[in-house]
Amino acid sequence: MTLLGIAWRNIRQRLATSALTALSLALGVALVVATLVTGAVVKRAFESGAGLGYNMIVGAKGSPLQLVLNSVYLISKPIENVPWGVYQDFLPAARRADGLDGRYAGSVATAVPICMGDYFRGYRVVGTNAVYFDRLAPGGGAFRFAAGRNLRDDAFFEGVLGASVAETLGLQVGDTFAPTHAADDGPEHDPFIVAGILARTGTPVDRGVYVNMEGFYLQEGHAKPVADGDGSSPAAAAHAARDPGTPAALPAAQREVTAILVETAAPAGMPPELMAMGLHQTLNEGRDAQAAMPVRAIRELFDLFVRPIELVLLLVTALVVLVSAIGILVSMVGSSLERSRDVAVMRALGARRGQVLATVLLEAVLLAVGGGLVGWLLGHGIVAALGPWITANTGVPVGLLSAAPRAELLLVPFLIILAILAALLPALAAYRTDVAKWLG
Amino acid sequence: MSIAPVIQLEQVKKSFRLPGGETAAVLDVPAFAVAEGEQCALEGQSGSGKSTLLHVISGILRPDAGRVTIDGIDITRLDEARRDRVRADKLGLVFQQFNLLPGFTALENVLVAMSFGSGKPDRWRAADLLAAVGLSHRLHHKPAELSIGQQQRVAVARALANRPRAILADEPTASVDAAHQGQVIDLVRGTCTEQGVALLLVTHDPAIAAQFPRRLRLEEFNRAAVRT
Numbered sequence: 001m002t003l004l005g006i007a008w009r010n011i012r013q014r015l016a017t018s019a020l021t022a023l024s025l026a027l028g029v030a031l032v033v034a035t036l037v038t039g040a041v042v043k044r045a046f047e048s049g050a051g052l053g054y055n056m057i058v059g060a061k062g063s064p065l066q067l068v069l070n071s072v073y074l075i076s077k078p079i080e081n082v083p084w085g086v087y088q089d090f091l092p093a094a095r096r097a098d099g100l101d102g103r104y105a106g107s108v109a110t111a112v113p114i115c116m117g118d119y120f121r122g123y124r125v126v127g128t129n130a131v132y133f134d135r136l137a138p139g140g141g142a143f144r145f146a147a148g149r150n151l152r153d154d155a156f157f158e159g160v161l162g163a164s165v166a167e168t169l170g171l172q173v174g175d176t177f178a179p180t181h182a183a184d185d186g187p188e189h190d191p192f193i194v195a196g197i198l199a200r201t202g203t204p205v206d207r208g209v210y211v212n213m214e215g216f217y218l219q220e221g222h223a224k225p226v227a228d229g230d231g232s233s234p235a236a237a238a239h240a241a242r243d244p245g246t247p248a249a250l251p252a253a254q255r256e257v258t259a260i261l262v263e264t265a266a267p268a269g270m271p272p273e274l275m276a277m278g279l280h281q282t283l284n285e286g287r288d289a290q291a292a293m294p295v296r297a298i299r300e301l302f303d304l305f306v307r308p309i310e311l312v313l314l315l316v317t318a319l320v321v322l323v324s325a326i327g328i329l330v331s332m333v334g335s336s337l338e339r340s341r342d343v344a345v346m347r348a349l350g351a352r353r354g355q356v357l358a359t360v361l362l363e364a365v366l367l368a369v370g371g372g373l374v375g376w377l378l379g380h381g382i383v384a385a386l387g388p389w390i391t392a393n394t395g396v397p398v399g400l401l402s403a404a405p406r407a408e409l410l411l412v413p414f415l416i417i418l419a420i421l422a423a424l425l426p427a428l429a430a431y432r433t434d435v436a437k438w439l440g
Numbered sequence: 441m442s443i444a445p446v447i448q449l450e451q452v453k454k455s456f457r458l459p460g461g462e463t464a465a466v467l468d469v470p471a472f473a474v475a476e477g478e479q480c481a482l483e484g485q486s487g488s489g490k491s492t493l494l495h496v497i498s499g500i501l502r503p504d505a506g507r508v509t510i511d512g513i514d515i516t517r518l519d520e521a522r523r524d525r526v527r528a529d530k531l532g533l534v535f536q537q538f539n540l541l542p543g544f545t546a547l548e549n550v551l552v553a554m555s556f557g558s559g560k561p562d563r564w565r566a567a568d569l570l571a572a573v574g575l576s577h578r579l580h581h582k583p584a585e586l587s588i589g590q591q592q593r594v595a596v597a598r599a600l601a602n603r604p605r606a607i608l609a610d611e612p613t614a615s616v617d618a619a620h621q622g623q624v625i626d627l628v629r630g631t632c633t634e635q636g637v638a639l640l641l642v643t644h645d646p647a648i649a650a651q652f653p654r655r656l657r658l659e660e661f662n663r664a665a666v667r668t
Contacts, residue, residue, distance in 0.1 A: 001551040001561050013543025345539045348500065349598070350528020350556035352521045435500045439491075439535060439610075 007362035021331040025371030028324035032317040033379025040404035053136035057292045059259040064292035071259045073204045074124040081256035082289045109265045110135045113257040118179040125179040125209045127216025148173035148196030156215035156247045159192040162208040163200035189219040217250035224254045325422040332426040343430045344438030357431040364423030372415045445473035446605045446638045452506035466492045468664035479639040481649035484658030488665045490642045499523030511605045528556040532599030534609040538591045540583040546594045547579040557602035569597040606638035
């Protein structure tokens with residue numbers, strides 16, 4: 001019989017105490033695992049937002065963090081809209097009606113407008129154009145489509161769905177969906193046809209419902225009121241125009257955008273960041289709009305909220321694990337009287353002091369590993385149970401197999417060391433057992 | 441040619457420090473030996489040092505002076521770990537209260553003893569030892585599920601686990617009622633005879649001591665006992 005076998009039988013001998021100790025450890029580990037995994041997932045969610053295909057967001061004056069949260073993470077509320085002219089300032093001559101380069105066109109590689117404010121079954125609706133999916137994939141370049149295709153400029157009432165939206169709502173290419181205005185229970189707009197479904201990116205894009213900006217503008221309440229307008233409803237105009245096949249686009253004077261996603265140009269030998277810093281300063285000195293650097297804002301968000309919360313959670317989990325370790329100590333000290341007699345018998349049978357010490361330590365390690373394993377499974381179960389809620393709020397798919405691999409791998413040796421430390425006192429007591437005294 | 445002793449004590453002294461700081465001599469044995477295969481009953485009054493003698497012979501306690509030889513090995517020159525190994529390999533111990541490990545089955549109690557010896561634990565041999573004491577049907581029962589007599593049998597089988605040269609039995613009938621004392625002695629003696637193992641059995645019962653071919657009183661060779 002090996003020392004491990006002896007330790008295991010010692011545990012079985014004190015089954016109730018051992019089970020309670022392991023259970024308390026399991027609950028502690030479950031809490032630690034759930035915290036670690038959830039923390040890692042949320043952190044990954046924010047970090048994924050930093051790997052964007054653009055390096056600047058231009059929007060209405062206000063909080064840059066709010067602009068980033070709204071535009072990148074599709075959370076929080078839009079600040080305000082900026083005039084269509086601000087967007088035009090970023091466009092090259094070829095894409096402008098006046099045939100002149102926009103004010104900032106030379107500094108910009110890509111500029112994509114987004115319009116927000118509508119919802120579809122809990123998801124944000126984003127009005128944009130085909131350039132978004134051609135140029136702004138995380139890391140640059142085009143998005144991959146799991147099904148269907150990109151938006152088309154002439155198909156006003158088409159949309160593209162993020163992977164999570166399509167999966168959760170069971171929508172497929174060719175299906176229709178009708179966004180609601182301003183809130184989930186707001187008035188329903190015209191239906192859009194699903195033209196494409198994006199492959200999963202692991203970024204907030206997965207949670208977006210993207211519609212052709214031209215169709216978005218034609219919905220009730222989306223046109224900027226103009227004093228000298230003809231009084232006709234743009235939506236009504238669209239309805240009238242759609243049947244013949246060519247809808248009438250909303251006039252530029254009635255357009256606004258919520259934000260402009262900008263990838264700055266990188267002239268030969270010059271990093272895009274340098275160009276971005278110059279443009280950032282110029283825009284923020286102006287009156288019409290503000291520019292936010294998403295990576296900087298995200299870092300600030302991390303420093304302000306995520307890191308302190310992470311620290312507090314780590315402290316709490318460390319305390320929980322410490323309490324569990326004390327649990328092992330209490331349990332083993334509590335049974336030390338009973339153990340002394342058994343140790344004396346084993347020593348009389350020829351067991352060396354080192355062997356009885358190892359047996360007690362192995363007992364603690366077995367309890368820690370057993371309780372830790374149950375706690376690990378329980379922790380992942382908790383994460384899986386919370387998964388749908390986390391996914392809905394962060395866009396990161398979370399399930400039973402979501403993990404914080406480095407921290408979880410460290411947990412195993414940490415638990416073993418902790419168990420050994422906790423059992424050291426009773427193990428030393430076993431080591432010093434006076435055989436002659438106990439055998440009488 | 442005389443038979444080589446399995447247990448031999450020469451000029452062995454052992455004393456304990458009392459709480460008041462005084463020293464009390466418990467053992468002062470000029471010479472004592474048990475030969476190979478010999479069966480010896482050791483009588484003595486309560487407190488005469490019988491248990492201390494067994495602890496010194498088994499290497500649990502180290503004498504203050506003198507030499508203790510087990511199967512030719514002078515254990516007084518060995519460190520504690522080596523004395524433990526000699527005890528595991530050369531001696532089998534049977535205790536007053538049987539001292540079986542309560543969380544282990546009968547078979548496991550024998551296997552535990554094997555695991556501390558030099559050989560590898562052998563389940564078949566452990567089962568054979570238990571069968572030899574009539575417990576082949578109780579291999580997987582824990583001590584609490586066994587009768588007193590059966591527990592004693594497990595203790596005897598366990599003492600033989602590592603093919604010892606001698607068994608030290610410390611009043612093995614103390615917890616057994618009078619009706620079963622004879623059976624226990626027959627079991628221990630019979631098993632030792634069968635296995636060719638020497639037996640040193642401590643008892644305070646003259647009737648039991650009378651069954652042994654060699655019968656000693658501790659006071660006869662322990663000068664410390666005489667002084668007290």
